[in-house]
Amino acid sequence: MQRRQFLQLAAAGGGAVFASSLAGCSSLAGSAGENSRDFYFVQLSDSHWGYKGPDNPDATGTLPKAVAAVNALSVKPEFLVFTGDLTHTTDDPAERRRRMTEFRHIVADLGVKEVHFMPGEHDAALDRGAAFQELFGPTHYTFDRNGVHFIVLDNVSDPGARVGEEQLQWLEADLAARDKAAPIVVFTHRPLFDLVPKWDWATRDGARAIDLLLAHQNVTVFYGHIHQEHHQMTGHIAHHAAKSLIFPLPAPGSQEKRAPLPWDPAMPYKGLGFREVEGELAAAGAAPSYRLQEFPVVRA
Amino acid sequence: MTDRARRAALKGAAGAIGAWAIGAVAMRTIAPAFAQGDDERVIEIVARRFSFTPNQIEVKRGQPLLLAISSIDFIHGFNVPDLGVRADLVPGRVTKVRLTPVKAGTLDFLCDNFCGDGHEGMNGKFIVQD
Numbered sequence: 001m002q003r004r005q006f007l008q009l010a011a012a013g014g015g016a017v018f019a020s021s022l023a024g025c026s027s028l029a030g031s032a033g034e035n036s037r038d039f040y041f042v043q044l045s046d047s048h049w050g051y052k053g054p055d056n057p058d059a060t061g062t063l064p065k066a067v068a069a070v071n072a073l074s075v076k077p078e079f080l081v082f083t084g085d086l087t088h089t090t091d092d093p094a095e096r097r098r099r100m101t102e103f104r105h106i107v108a109d110l111g112v113k114e115v116h117f118m119p120g121e122h123d124a125a126l127d128r129g130a131a132f133q134e135l136f137g138p139t140h141y142t143f144d145r146n147g148v149h150f151i152v153l154d155n156v157s158d159p160g161a162r163v164g165e166e167q168l169q170w171l172e173a174d175l176a177a178r179d180k181a182a183p184i185v186v187f188t189h190r191p192l193f194d195l196v197p198k199w200d201w202a203t204r205d206g207a208r209a210i211d212l213l214l215a216h217q218n219v220t221v222f223y224g225h226i227h228q229e230h231h232q233m234t235g236h237i238a239h240h241a242a243k244s245l246i247f248p249l250p251a252p253g254s255q256e257k258r259a260p261l262p263w264d265p266a267m268p269y270k271g272l273g274f275r276e277v278e279g280e281l282a283a284a285g286a287a288p289s290y291r292l293q294e295f296p297v298v299r300a
Numbered sequence: 301m302t303d304r305a306r307r308a309a310l311k312g313a314a315g316a317i318g319a320w321a322i323g324a325v326a327m328r329t330i331a332p333a334f335a336q337g338d339d340e341r342v343i344e345i346v347a348r349r350f351s352f353t354p355n356q357i358e359v360k361r362g363q364p365l366l367l368a369i370s371s372i373d374f375i376h377g378f379n380v381p382d383l384g385v386r387a388d389l390v391p392g393r394v395t396k397v398r399l400t401p402v403k404a405g406t407l408d409f410l411c412d413n414f415c416g417d418g419h420e421g422m423n424g425k426f427i428v429q430d
Contacts, residue, residue: 089417125414159414160377160388197381198408200420258420 039146042070042077044274045224046244050099051088055247055260063106066245066297071111080112083224084120084189100135120189121156129157140167147281148183155190155203162204172212183281183288186221193234199258201226210234218287229294243273272297340366347389348372349415355424361404367397377412401428
């Protein structure tokens with residue numbers, strides 16, 4: 001069974017599928033054509049390993065459950081990406097490394113060979129990414145799969161939530177080597193745009209990164225940080241936020257405080273999950289289309 | 301301490317330190333650096349992980365404010381997003397931020413430099429009254 005056919009069946013079977021009119025994100029119904037180069041990955045985010053609190057009484061069990069859920073997918077993704085806050089912050093450098101080591105041990109059970117990591121501010125802001133780099137490697141990098149250029153941007157190692165001049169120059173140089181129509185996917189932790197600045201849901205110099213990206217026709221951003229599914233456009237760029245694996249947060253700006261939504265014993269793990277992303281590149285130069293499907297950590 | 305006494309104390313502190321960190325001036329220019337407008341209300345704020353003290357501040361609409369902010373333990377941020385005002389709060393200095401609220405209601409402020417487990421709750425508000 002082709003991946004696309006599977007997703008269509010899954011959607012018909014009640015899976016939560018997002019396929020909107022947002023640019024770069026549309027239904028995959030219809031012929032892919034002989035030249036199609038589909039790709040399929042899973043985004044996980046904000047596991048906050050090491051968190052202890054009432055907003056998730058199964059904090060040590062949720063990440064392993066997510067790993068099991070990913071491993072149970074009918075079609076194995078080509079790669080996985082964790083968009084930051086792998087661990088919950090701590091002032092203790094040794095404890096930070098211990099949490100990262102435990103996290104790495106748990107996700108080693110994922111049945112997918114290619115896994116990409118990036119930090120969130122909980123992982124990296126207090127030591128400017130030192131521990132993360134020791135255990136996971138660079139905090140910003142690129143890779144290419146199936147004709148798509150993927151860019152991992154670090155907007156968290158600076159505690160002031162900046163991408164920073166050096167990385168912006170690196171991004172500009174990387175983009176300069178791309179065709180304007182090339183399909184580009186960007187992964188960040190924080191939103192690059194001002195979603196809710198009073199909740200610190202922003203990147204201080206994110207507008208500069210977006211300006212660089214806007215010069216390219218086919219750019220889509222996937223990020224974490226806000227612990228919920230969210231979709232927004234900046235110009236022709238679609239930004240898709242992912243759910244968390246620890247506790248959900250309130251809808252953007254919906255209340256005074258950004259306090260976690262309380263755990264519901266009647267519906268444990270509510271609001272937690274991960275997503276599949278399937279992209280289709282119909283032909284060279286054509287706009288790619290993406291299909292997003294949301295999965296809960298635990299089936300009801 | 302009266303506002304006048306606070307202003308005198310702050311002027312003395314500025315002379316001793318030599319240079320205050322200058323925050324942004326929002327909504328309208330009030331005074332050149334280091335000058336003290338006679339109509340300004342001085343508000344001292346202390347930032348420490350993970351709170352501002354005070355964190356609920358009643359002010360009058362149109363009243364120019366001089367915020368004198370001290371950080372105890374970290375380079376916290378002070379950000380009033382609705383006014384586009386922000387400053388880094390370097391420990392050992394008094395960071396001066398001027399602003400004038402022009403609308404009644406609330407103005408949120410927050411620490412926007414990630415400072416640890418509790419950062420997300422480090423915020424406050426001005427309650428602006430007519």
